[in-house]
Amino acid sequence: MSPPRDWISEFKADPRRSGIFLDFDGTISDIAPAPGGAGLHPRAAELLPGLARRYPLCVMSGRRAADVASLAGLAHIHYVGVHGMEWMEEEPRIDPEVLPHLPTIERAREELGAALPGLPGVTLEDKLITVSLHFREVPGEEDEALRLAEGLAMRLGLKVRRGRMTVELRPPVDIDKGTVLIRLAAAWRLRRALYAGDDLTDVDAFRGLRYMMKEGGFEGVAVAVLSPEVPIELEAVADLTVDGPDGLLDLLSRL
Ligand SMILES: [Mg+2]
Incomplete structure (x- = not known):
């Protein structure tokens, strides 16, 4: 283009x-x-x-x-x-479409938090609407962090989003x-x-x-x-x- x-x-x-x-x-x-x-x-x-x-x-x-x-x-x-x-x-202001999914995001946050001690150097970022794992400091943990996030997303019905040295779980909305x-x-x-x-x-x-x-x-x-x-x-x-x-x-x- x-x-x-x-x-x-x-x-x-x-x-x-x-x-x-x-x-x-x-x-x-x-x-x-x-x-x-x-x-x-x-x-x-x-x-x-x-x-x-x-x-x-x-x-x-x-x-x-x-x-x-x-x-x-x-x-x-x-x-x-x-x-x-x-x-x-x-x-x-949170988009009204997102609000019904906040309890599921909270559950994902709890489960990721519980798994974090097994991923040294990976940090959790809680944005209320989404929850992310960051592995910039420990690129070697990328595969494990992705596997964890993807498994959880599938089980809870959330979307997964990749970014630069990060993976995010987000509500299943088209926004x-x-x-x-x-x-x-x-x-x-x-x-x-x-x-x-x-x-x-x-x-x-x-x-x-x-x-x-x-x-x-x-x-x-x-x-x-x-x-x-x-x-x-x-x-x-x-x-x-x-x-x-x-x-x-x-x-x-x-x-
Ligand atoms: Mg940017």
Whole structure:
């Protein structure tokens, strides 16, 4: 795929109908070893407030919405969390479709917690709506962590999602970054949008852009933020690639 030729001029000429959607970790932050350790890239902190004044701007993360909102710490941005399953208003709001599944997620959290002593170095992240195992510190435990998560998902009727050195159990609902992008693009009456991300869950958002383009009257620009760990699936379906968060910020500074 390739982006429309003059997409930067088109964004600048019609900013209210041009959306900017950004993943957080590894996209406008640097990837940190622990889930709590990432921070907004200093250049993003400088650039995004100006962009948010001109363009509808949404940051979409796998983190809790309140977590990503406080890490980014910028106003006038729509924060979406847990891959689309919650978002910030005055308070965080969980998608109503997700609510009936919360007790099952709690059960998964208890069972994973009980199994954790057998997986030294693997950490559990509880996001209420989903529960994840992280094995960045102990890549050798990947197979065992995956086997555990997949077995539990099958038994409890949950979905499994792979990420970079992580596996997540989530409710069996069809909500992802792509479905949320489609909903927001319609609500904001966008004619074009850029989405930038660095991980497998960002492929969903790229798919959302393609869906809007097929519907017609919409241009999408899918940007893969490259790093040594970037999944080939993401790079393969991107319109543009940039070199890390710095490369993305160079691109965004042209808007
Ligand atoms: Mg990311």
